[in-house]
Amino acid sequence: MTLRERRDVETDVYQPAEDSELLADAACDRLENGAGDGPLVLEVGTGSGYVAGRIADETDSRVVASDLNPHAVRQARREGVETVRADLVSPFADDAFDAVVFNPPYLPTDPDNEWDDWMEHALSGGEDGRAVIDPFLSSVGRVLAPDGVGYLLVSSLTGVDEVVERAGENGFSAVAVADESFPFETLTVLELLR
16 A cells, blocks of 8 residues: 555545444344355445445355445455445445445534545534435435345434434334444444335
8 A cells, every 4th residue: 555545544534433343243243144145235335344344254245335435445445345436325226235234424513614525524414413314214225125124323413213213204114223322422223124
């Protein structure tokens, strides 16, 4: 890796943190291992590729990852993750995935305090923290197979009840399958079922 590539990774790509680990743990626990072909899983917003890599390594799933950030796509590919540059689920076929996993940008951010770079895109969820979550919930049903499942990480800062309500408006029941509390927030993984 060149010095420029290393700097891009350090400043432009979201690296694994507690939220990444919680989502990876929950997804790996919930995705079935069995004989034969495993589920086809999409990780949206892969960042470093950590969650996708864990799912691929710890389950019998085939994992495809996506990210809007070209630096993240490059890093995830270097980590061996099959990755495409995409905005949420836009380029993927209808009913293609058995599971979709997403750790979205969820931090509520005052528009006057936002900056325009790739890390901000990875962190800022807009004023209410749901600027990316709401469009995801509106579109993820299209790419999920009829019996497909979603795993969405949300923060108490984002309003878990509001996300559950929005999921319901989009035809999903949302059940908390994992959570972890920190001094300023609680992180929750929601399982989305139709």
